[in-house]
Amino acid sequence: MMTPVSIDKNEILKYYKPIAVDTHKGIQGHALIIGGSYGKIGAVCLSSKAALKAGCGLVTAYIPKCGYQIVQIAIPEVMVLTDRNKKCISNISFDLQPDAIGIGPGIGQDEVTRKAFLKFLKTNEIPLVIDADGLNILSQNKAWFLLLQPGTILTPHPKELERLIGKWISEEEKFEKTISFSLQYNVIVVMKGAPTYIIDGETLYKNTTGNQALATAGSGDVLTGIISSFLAQGYESVQAAILGVYLHGLTADLAAPKTGFQSFIASDSISNLGAAFLSLE
Numbered sequence: 001m002m003t004p005v006s007i008d009k010n011e012i013l014k015y016y017k018p019i020a021v022d023t024h025k026g027i028q029g030h031a032l033i034i035g036g037s038y039g040k041i042g043a044v045c046l047s048s049k050a051a052l053k054a055g056c057g058l059v060t061a062y063i064p065k066c067g068y069q070i071v072q073i074a075i076p077e078v079m080v081l082t083d084r085n086k087k088c089i090s091n092i093s094f095d096l097q098p099d100a101i102g103i104g105p106g107i108g109q110d111e112v113t114r115k116a117f118l119k120f121l122k123t124n125e126i127p128l129v130i131d132a133d134g135l136n137i138l139s140q141n142k143a144w145f146l147l148l149q150p151g152t153i154l155t156p157h158p159k160e161l162e163r164l165i166g167k168w169i170s171e172e173e174k175f176e177k178t179i180s181f182s183l184q185y186n187v188i189v190v191m192k193g194a195p196t197y198i199i200d201g202e203t204l205y206k207n208t209t210g211n212q213a214l215a216t217a218g219s220g221d222v223l224t225g226i227i228s229s230f231l232a233q234g235y236e237s238v239q240a241a242i243l244g245v246y247l248h249g250l251t252a253d254l255a256a257p258k259t260g261f262q263s264f265i266a267s268d269s270i271s272n273l274g275a276a277f278l279s280l281e
């Protein structure tokens with residue numbers, strides 16, 4: 001296996017951009033988070049809040065109607081657009097120009113959602129992060145891989161990765177298959193795990209932050225929001241993925257001495273993002 005580039009503070013500082021003193025929310029990036037279904041609106045709350053806390057100026061959540069009050073009350077800073085359908089997304093249509101989109105957290109796999117996702121992929125040209133059920137739907141329709149724009153970021157956990165690329169018999173084969181996949185479709189694959197690797201064509205990156213505190217519901221949803229935020233702030237796809245994975249892991253490293261591994265929850269990752277940023281200054 002090739003030697004991975006280590007994602008550590010030195011690597012991050014090569015392209016981390018501090019926030020300009022004269023910036024404003026209108027140029028700080030607008031992220032759109034599309035997801036949620038009945039019982040899984042929390043995934044969108046976590047992603048959207050993480051996107052804001054990672055520094056973009058505006059965040060809009062696109063959710064089914066049943067989530068409207070939940071998101072508005074949980075995170076008043078986030079704007080909300082609702083699908084015409086009550087319990088799951090059935091048609092992705094919005095009258096705004098986000099700088100990046102994160103799609104998939106909690107979106108479910110209803111037939112109408114699959115159709116809406118296909119229609120969306122056919123026309124979308126905005127930088128994109130695909131996670132969770134977005135990946136699961138994609139895995140069942142491999143012809144749709146061809147619709148992905150170059151630089152699209154996929155964030156599978158090991159099971160989602162297996163659904164995308166098929167089973168592997170060794171670690172080596174897992175990396176070979178993921179590299180071929182990344183090269184064939186020109187996408188960036190964030191192979192979440194302990195540790196997380198990022199594959200951008202033939203370049204392999206290995207993260208150095210994070211710990212078992214992250215083994216908790218919604219950790220991945222938070223990561224999707226963070227990466228979408230960096231994409232919206234104008235980072236290149238691979239840089240957004242690297243920065244996101246590093247800071248996400250760092251939140252757990254900074255929090256663990258206070259929470260222990262057991263009582264850390266995904267919201268703690270969001271509340272420790274500030275300390276993670278400060279450690280880069």
Ligand SMILES: NC(=O)C1=CN([C@@H]2O[C@H](COP(=O)(O)OP(=O)(O)OC[C@H]3O[C@@H](n4cnc5c(N)ncnc54)[C@H](OP(=O)(O)O)[C@@H]3O)[C@@H](O)[C@H]2O)[C@@H](O)CC1
Pocket residue numbers: 039040041042043044104105106107108132133157158159160192193194217218219220221
């Ligand atoms: N509050 C909310 O609204 C939340 C909503 N959520 C939303 O729920 C939806 C379903 O997402 P999901 O990931 O739970 O289901 P799924 O894809 O079947 O994967 C589960 C299986 O994968 C495996 N596996 C996972 N990690 C692994 C690892 N590190 N290493 C190895 N294996 C690993 C493991 O398989 P096993 O080992 O049991 O065979 C496990 O059983 C999705 O839309 C998501 O956004 C959640 O984010 C939670 C909070």
Ligand SMILES: Nc1ncnc2c1ncn2[C@@H]1O[C@H](COP(=O)(O)OP(=O)(O)O)[C@@H](O)[C@H]1O
Pocket residue numbers: 132157192193194195196210211212213214215216217218219220221222223
């Ligand atoms: N033991 C661990 N060590 C380090 N990171 C972990 C560990 N377990 C989980 N993570 C991280 O937590 C996140 C889990 O993502 P995911 O499984 O998609 O969660 P969810 O779908 O519940 O939001 C990933 O970023 C993964 O790398």
Ligand SMILES: [Mg+2]
Pocket residue numbers: 131132157220221
């Ligand atoms: Mg997940």
